[in-house]
Amino acid sequence: MVAALHFAGVKTSHGTVKRYPLQPRFLLPRRLSFASSVASSAVQCPGTSWTGCSRRVLKVSCEASKFDVIEKNEAANVSFGQNENQLSCVMKFGGSSVASAERMREVADLILSFPNERPVVVLSAMGKTTNKLLLAGERAVTCGVTNVSCIDELSFIRDLHIRTVNELGVDKSVIEKHLEDLGQLLKGIAMMKEMTPRTKDYLVSFGECMSTRIFAAYMNNMGVKARQYDAFDIGFITTDDFTNAEILEATYPAVANKLYDDWNSNPAIPIVTGFLGKGWKSCAVTTLGRGGSDLTATAIGKALGLREIQVWKDVDGVLTCDPNIYPHAHPVPYLTFDEAAELAYFGAQVLHPQSMKPAREGDIPVRVKNSYNRNASGTLITKSRDMSKAVLTSIVLKRNVTTLDIVSTRMLGSFGFLAKVFSIFADLGISVDVVATSEVSISLTLDPSKLWSRELIQQASELDHVVEELEKIAVVNLLQGRSIISLIGNVQRSSLILEKAFSVLRNLGVNVQMISQGASKVNISLVVNNDEAEQCVKALHSAFFESNHPELNIGYTN
Numbered sequence: 001m002v003a004a005l006h007f008a009g010v011k012t013s014h015g016t017v018k019r020y021p022l023q024p025r026f027l028l029p030r031r032l033s034f035a036s037s038v039a040s041s042a043v044q045c046p047g048t049s050w051t052g053c054s055r056r057v058l059k060v061s062c063e064a065s066k067f068d069v070i071e072k073n074e075a076a077n078v079s080f081g082q083n084e085n086q087l088s089c090v091m092k093f094g095g096s097s098v099a100s101a102e103r104m105r106e107v108a109d110l111i112l113s114f115p116n117e118r119p120v121v122v123l124s125a126m127g128k129t130t131n132k133l134l135l136a137g138e139r140a141v142t143c144g145v146t147n148v149s150c151i152d153e154l155s156f157i158r159d160l161h162i163r164t165v166n167e168l169g170v171d172k173s174v175i176e177k178h179l180e181d182l183g184q185l186l187k188g189i190a191m192m193k194e195m196t197p198r199t200k201d202y203l204v205s206f207g208e209c210m211s212t213r214i215f216a217a218y219m220n221n222m223g224v225k226a227r228q229y230d231a232f233d234i235g236f237i238t239t240d241d242f243t244n245a246e247i248l249e250a251t252y253p254a255v256a257n258k259l260y261d262d263w264n265s266n267p268a269i270p271i272v273t274g275f276l277g278k279g280w281k282s283c284a285v286t287t288l289g290r291g292g293s294d295l296t297a298t299a300i301g302k303a304l305g306l307r308e309i310q311v312w313k314d315v316d317g318v319l320t321c322d323p324n325i326y327p328h329a330h331p332v333p334y335l336t337f338d339e340a341a342e343l344a345y346f347g348a349q350v351l352h353p354q355s356m357k358p359a360r361e362g363d364i365p366v367r368v369k370n371s372y373n374r375n376a377s378g379t380l381i382t383k384s385r386d387m388s389k390a391v392l393t394s395i396v397l398k399r400n401v402t403t404l405d406i407v408s409t410r411m412l413g414s415f416g417f418l419a420k421v422f423s424i425f426a427d428l429g430i431s432v433d434v435v436a437t438s439e440v441s442i443s444l445t446l447d448p449s450k451l452w453s454r455e456l457i458q459q460a461s462e463l464d465h466v467v468e469e470l471e472k473i474a475v476v477n478l479l480q481g482r483s484i485i486s487l488i489g490n491v492q493r494s495s496l497i498l499e500k501a502f503s504v505l506r507n508l509g510v511n512v513q514m515i516s517q518g519a520s521k522v523n524i525s526l527v528v529n530n531d532e533a534e535q536c537v538k539a540l541h542s543a544f545f546e547s548n549h550p551e552l553n554i555g556y557t558n
């Protein structure tokens, strides 16, 4: 069966015109395929041979009201997925992946290059927009209402977004109101001379709200039906902990209902804002902590029971250590949820610390991929993997950690002492990362993950309060400027790991101040001084991952 389609011409990054169909669904037979890049594309039913193929062939299937876009590379076999009409996976693209018009084109192309997927797309704000918004807010606090329009970061954000819509050929109206409201909000902040956490969350939400609107409009211009969603309007219900809200259970059924209902009644690729939610009491916009779009993605994966969650970054997957510390770090092909969670929790910026939780609960594989190098195989994170040969998987560094040495004044026995210390932390809402205990003393590091910035802030007053409380029962020594080096791997082989690690550290003349091997079986933590930490990571990396002893290099070979 061959039918005529209307095509919209779209300018590509190379200035050529690609042609995409305009979704005249009433014109379409039950299922269609068509060749793109060929002006006079033939439309045919699946099962017939591909005609008019240039290097790439797009295929659109419409079954009843269902909608599907499929791309075929010459080399690849096209096959339909098993549930070809349902949403199949999440594809999350971080700020680095959608930093410009050029990048948005790449991402659209990438999405369409997956023939068998009907993805829910989750986007972060473009590039460094979140940081710029925060800086703009901080400047507004002190600059005075009349100077708001001169804030450099505001001009930067405006220019970036307007340039992007222009370059993509998208109507400016999709973000005009947001840009106007953003200016008003900054004036409000300037007037109040303060920026509360609640205001901060509303302020940064403009980043994701604009990137998703631009991208959805671009997809629609290409003839690929897409629908933009603000997460706070589709059931992402959170606690009211502004800047670091937690997703509440009610989110899952609400999001599933909304996305599936819309998909079933009028299919269009959902383009959802990452990072954002709605406080259940305040009904105000909340955020899930920096890097929170990863968590949005895994939460949607769990809510919809999807087959896979893909998080697309600017690196070839989770690496054996932070590439900013050691540029030749290697991709880790397989991780368990536990390993990935530990790695993220202990400071690897590549994943949001809480993002593995929904994926683990839903048992949905997470794939970390590189949007700049789509052929790299990336990292696959699943419930379990063959650990028989695994030793060390990755080395993670968390800087600027505060440690506390707490020695009992012996008014309490050991049991009462531990209980009392931890009840103080519980009362103050502070969680602890690493703990080492003896009968009458405890050494621990404080969890900075609740803090807004990825740079750890010294919360002086909070720490003073902790010390004050602890001093009622103990002698307390507070030490700042420490780092935690976490050795993520197979703690079943901890003796081997520790032997090697300590020999490396001894050679460097570094004294380990605290060591903790948790019951988690995937992490050994070492506390060292900040100024020694980077050289330790580099030396450990070369000893474990570049040694001539294959038994020590196998963290990423299985």
Ligand SMILES: Nc1ncnc2c1ncn2[C@@H]1O[C@H](COP(=O)(O)OP(=O)(O)O)[C@@H](O)[C@H]1O
Binding pocket: 093, 094, 095, 096, 097, 124, 291, 312, 313, 314, 315, 317, 318, 319, 320, 321, 322, 323, 324, 347, 348, 349, 350, 351, 394
């Ligand atoms: N172990 C690690 N593996 C991979 N990337 C890491 C690691 N540790 C830190 N990173 C950093 O994390 C960055 C990717 O995370 P992020 O910036 O949140 O991506 P996105 O904004 O695209 O979601 C990388 O560019 C890299 O610099």
Ligand SMILES: N[C@@H](CC(=O)OP(=O)(O)O)C(=O)O
Binding pocket: 093, 094, 095, 096, 124, 125, 130, 131, 207, 274, 275, 289, 290, 291, 292, 293, 294
């Ligand atoms: N834009 C937010 C949320 C996010 O997840 O971003 P990214 O995916 O670029 O890390 C942030 O910068 O924190």
